[in-house]
Amino acid sequence: MTTARAAAPSSAAGPSRQGAGGGPAAATTDAAPRAPRKDVPRRRPRNAGWLAVLPLIVFVLVVFGLPAFAIVTGAFKTAPGAPGGVHWTTGNLTQSVHGAYLTALWGSVRLSALTAALGVVLGLPLAHAVLTSPLRALREAVLAASGVLANFGGVPLAFAFVATLGNSGELTRALDLTGHGWSLYSFTGLTVVYLYFLVPLMVLTITPALEGLRTQWREAAQNNGATTGQYWIHVALPVLAPSLLGGFVLLFGSAFAAYATAAAIVGSSVPLITLQIANALSGNVLAGQGNVALALSLDMIVIAGAVMALYIPLQRRSARWLH
Amino acid sequence: MAALTPPATRTGTGASSPAPARPRTRGGGGRRGRPRLWRGLVALIAAVYFLGPMAFAVLFTVDVPRQGWTLDSYRGILGAPGFWPGLRLTLELAAATIAVTLLLLVPALIAVRLTAPRLRVLVEVLCSLPLVVPAVALTAGISSVLRWGPDDFADTPLFQTFNAVQNPGFPVVLLLAYVLMALPLAYRTLDAGLRALDLATLVEAARNLGASWPRTVVQVVLPNLRGALLNTAFLTLALVLGEYTVASILGYQPFAVWIVSLGGSDAQVSVAVSVLSLVLTWLLLLLLAAAGRARRLPRLPRRHRAAADPAADPTTADLNARPTVRENS
Numbered sequence: 001m002t003t004a005r006a007a008a009p010s011s012a013a014g015p016s017r018q019g020a021g022g023g024p025a026a027a028t029t030d031a032a033p034r035a036p037r038k039d040v041p042r043r044r045p046r047n048a049g050w051l052a053v054l055p056l057i058v059f060v061l062v063v064f065g066l067p068a069f070a071i072v073t074g075a076f077k078t079a080p081g082a083p084g085g086v087h088w089t090t091g092n093l094t095q096s097v098h099g100a101y102l103t104a105l106w107g108s109v110r111l112s113a114l115t116a117a118l119g120v121v122l123g124l125p126l127a128h129a130v131l132t133s134p135l136r137a138l139r140e141a142v143l144a145a146s147g148v149l150a151n152f153g154g155v156p157l158a159f160a161f162v163a164t165l166g167n168s169g170e171l172t173r174a175l176d177l178t179g180h181g182w183s184l185y186s187f188t189g190l191t192v193v194y195l196y197f198l199v200p201l202m203v204l205t206i207t208p209a210l211e212g213l214r215t216q217w218r219e220a221a222q223n224n225g226a227t228t229g230q231y232w233i234h235v236a237l238p239v240l241a242p243s244l245l246g247g248f249v250l251l252f253g254s255a256f257a258a259y260a261t262a263a264a265i266v267g268s269s270v271p272l273i274t275l276q277i278a279n280a281l282s283g284n285v286l287a288g289q290g291n292v293a294l295a296l297s298l299d300m301i302v303i304a305g306a307v308m309a310l311y312i313p314l315q316r317r318s319a320r321w322l323h
Numbered sequence: 324m325a326a327l328t329p330p331a332t333r334t335g336t337g338a339s340s341p342a343p344a345r346p347r348t349r350g351g352g353g354r355r356g357r358p359r360l361w362r363g364l365v366a367l368i369a370a371v372y373f374l375g376p377m378a379f380a381v382l383f384t385v386d387v388p389r390q391g392w393t394l395d396s397y398r399g400i401l402g403a404p405g406f407w408p409g410l411r412l413t414l415e416l417a418a419a420t421i422a423v424t425l426l427l428l429v430p431a432l433i434a435v436r437l438t439a440p441r442l443r444v445l446v447e448v449l450c451s452l453p454l455v456v457p458a459v460a461l462t463a464g465i466s467s468v469l470r471w472g473p474d475d476f477a478d479t480p481l482f483q484t485f486n487a488v489q490n491p492g493f494p495v496v497l498l499l500a501y502v503l504m505a506l507p508l509a510y511r512t513l514d515a516g517l518r519a520l521d522l523a524t525l526v527e528a529a530r531n532l533g534a535s536w537p538r539t540v541v542q543v544v545l546p547n548l549r550g551a552l553l554n555t556a557f558l559t560l561a562l563v564l565g566e567y568t569v570a571s572i573l574g575y576q577p578f579a580v581w582i583v584s585l586g587g588s589d590a591q592v593s594v595a596v597s598v599l600s601l602v603l604t605w606l607l608l609l610l611l612a613a614a615g616r617a618r619r620l621p622r623l624p625r626r627h628r629a630a631a632d633p634a635a636d637p638t639t640a641d642l643n644a645r646p647t648v649r650e651n652s
Contacts, residue, residue, distance in 0.1 A: 049439025052430040053446060059427055060449045060506075063499045067464025068456065074467050129365040138366075148608045149373065154565040155579045156597035156604075159586060160376040163383035163594045170379040170386075196376070199369075257457035260567035264583050274459045278572050281463055294467055297460035305455045 071301070074294035092295035101296060104271040108256055109303075111187065111272065115194040116251035120244055122195065123202025130203065131210050143207065146200035158264035161193045185266045193261060198251045205250055209243035209318055246314035253307035257300070273300060377601070384595040396595035403592055409581035415493060416577060417563040420501040421556045424509050427502070429552075432513050433544060436522050450510035453503050458568040465500060466573060491575065500569045505559045512558060516551020520544075557611050561604050 078089050095101065130142045164171050165184045172178055183189055213236055221231040237244075259274040266275075273296060280293035384396040400406060428450075435443050453461070472485030488495045525547065529539040545552070567579040576584070578600070586593040 049434040049437070049442060052434035053439065053442050056427045056431040056446065056449060059502070060452065063503045064452055064456070066468045067461055069464075070467040070471075071460065071464040074464075125365050126369050129362040129369075133362060133366075144609055145373075145605075148605050155567050155582055156565070156601040157376075159582065159594050159597035160380040160601065162586075162590075164376045164379035168388075168590070170382050171375075196373070200373075257459070259457075259459045260565075260571075260579070263567070263571070264586070274457070277459045277463055278568075281466055281572055290467065290470075293463045297456075297463040300457050300460045301455060304457055304460075308455055 071294050071297050074291050075298040077291060079289075079291050092291045093298070095292050096295040096299055100271070101273075101276055101292070104273045104276040105296075105299060107187075107271040108273040111190060111194070111270075112252045112255035115191050115198050115255045116248050118191070118195055119198035119202045119251045120248050123199045123247070124206055124240075124244065126199065127203040127206045127210055131207065143204070146203045148200075150197055150201035150204055154260040155264050157196060158193065158261045161196070162265060165189065165192070185269050187270055190262060190266060190270055193265060194255050194258065197261075198255060201251055201254060202247050205247040206240070206243055209240050213239065240318075242314045242318035246311055246318055249307050249311045249314065253304055253311070256307070257304060377598070380594055380598050384591055384598060387591055396591040397599075399589070399592045400596055400599070403585060403589070403596075405576065405581050405584070406596075409576055409578045412493075412576070413564060413578035416497055416501060417560045419498050420505060420563050421559045423498065423502045424505050424559055425552065425555065428506070428509055428513055428555075429545075429548075430540075432510075432517055433522070433540065436517055437526060447510070450506045454507050458504065459572070461500065461503070462569045462572045465496060465569070469496065469573075494573070494575050496573065497570055497575060497577070501559075501563050501566060504566070504569075505562055508558050508562070509555045512555045513548070513551050516548050516554070520547050554611060557607055561608060564600065564604060 075092050076088055076090065078086055078091070097105065130139055133139055161169075161184060163169055165177070165182070166172065167178065167184070169184070172182065172184075184193070217235050217239075218231055221235050226234070257274070259278065262270065262272050262275060263278065277293050277296045277300070280289035280296065385392055385394060387393055387396070431446055435446050456464075469485065469489060472482055476482045476485065488499075522544065525543055526539055529543040530536075534543065565579055566577070567583065570577050571580045571583070582593050582596050582600075585596070
């Protein structure tokens with residue numbers, strides 16, 4: 001009885017592994033799924049499983065739940081010191097999509113969309129060039145470096161760029177870039193910096209999909225007289241489309257949430273929503289903007305949530321072709 | 324049309340070679356040169372763009388205007404005010420974050436695999452939730468929660484808790500935030516490691532031989548997970564080393580925040596520290612990737628290596644498995 005009960009969910013977990021994970025790696029890690037084991041050890045009481053998971057549940061409930069609750073409720077309340085006392089309002093949300101905050105939101109969306117699009121356009125050829133390279137060592141090195149670059153930029157990366165292209169940066173001085181109208185502390189400057197971690201992110205995201213392009217498809221296209229261009233337009237790109245879109249969404253989310261790089265480089269000379277939230281929190285601009293910061297955070301969460309909601313189905317869709 | 328007259332060898336390679344990832348070279352002898360040139364150009368541009376800033380940053384630190392070539396910026400690091408307190412705080416936070424993350428996740432993941440597979444989806448959702456809340460938004464929420472202390476709980480014993488959590492000597496609130504932020508990456512890394520094991524058989528064997536549960540976990544499961552545990556620890560370490568958002572907005576001064584505050588007063592030294600910390604982090608992670616490959620390759624016969632999915636290796640997988648919207652913030 002116990003065995004039967006325990007075995008059922010165990011084997012049910014097998015197929016669900018394919019879709020689970022959400023990330024690009026998670027989808028490909030399942031290249032050779034093991035046959036799920038039927039016999040779960042019987043001696044362990046089933047409650048023990050719950051007990052071991054309980055600390056994690058409590059932790060997430062408290063550390064994630066409390067701030068989330070604070071954001072959602074705080075976004076709809078007036079500031080503590082407001083005239084008339086604390087009451088429910090939609091004023092914060094209204095304020096968060098008007099004036100300077102709207103400019104910042106729009107700036108973030110524009111910067112993220114532009115850098116994500118550039119990241120996709122530049123990342124695809126780079127990934128393809130690397131993957132088709134005959135040098136296996138180069139391939140491995142680039143993929144490992146991509147993992148590092150995509151994940152860990154932040155402040156040190158910002159300073160590397162300041163030293164290179166900032167006002168007194170090496171390249172700026174050597175080529176008199178300022179005289180040619182260049183400024184790192186601008187929308188364009190941030191775009192150049194963001195690509196430093198977005199292009200590697202794209203390389204990582206698109207690599208499994210590129211590896212999944214079957215040689216047979218190209219051969220079939222060639223045997224039917226297709227040129228390389230036709231092969232890409234009619235075969236490869238349609239197959240890659242969900243992965244490319246997924247990559248775009250992922251890059252967008254990554255750029256949208258980035259704060260440290262922007263804060264270390266531009267301070268607040270470029271309007272970005274993350275910078276505005278930080279300013280509102282620290283009362284740099286206006287005092288008592290804490291609840292507007294919460295409303296802005298809610299805006300961000302809605303957008304980030306939409307990004308995830310778009311990304312996961314795209315990821316599943318692209319995984320369908322690749323195995 | 325050139326594609327229709329391939330070299331004679333092509334049919335042979337096409338049929339027998341399992342290597343999936345080099346369609347470019349199949350274009351026929353006459354077109355070999357162009358793809359190679361194109362590939363070289365792409366690689367060159369990428370190399371300039373990705374290595375350039377690092378090289379110029381190093382140049383910036385050693386070639387100081389009006390002083391000439393000097394290593395003073397690197398010598399200045401150790402004596403810079405705030406260096407040691409910042410580094411100490413960061414390292415303490417990193418150690419605590421790694422410990423708490425592993426203590427929370429390892430038992431939960433083992434239990435999910437063995438006894439409560441229906442919890443699997445719940446655990447995965449719990450660990451992915453932080454992805455939806457960008458670090459800045461999380462910080463806004465946290466700072467709002469922290470204000471409840473003086474506002475709503477001033478007369479209760481909970482007030483002490485609020486104070487203790489924000490103790491500047493060791494801000495527990497940062498620890499909690501970092502653990503939360505590390506969960507997605509740590510979950511994927513550990514899950515990939517566990518997936519590579521036949522955990523049920525291992526545990527069954529140990530239990531049948533009479534090992535107690537604690538002993539099974541400590542002496543059988545954990546040693547087999549060593550790689551994944553190390554990966555998780557390194558990635559979490561890197562995350563804490565570079566974390567700026569939460570700490571700066573909440574007003575603490577660990578390493579990354581210190582670098583930025585230094586940037587205002589001493590640009591050369593702050594760039595020097597940045598270069599050092601980047602190089603150290605990258606070396607750490609590249610070592611990790613190399614170690615992962617060294618462990619993996621001997622298990623595969625040579626014939627299969629080319630076809631092996633790099634993402635199936637836990638090490639590569641964790642570098643691939645970014646939490647989508649977090650690290651650079």
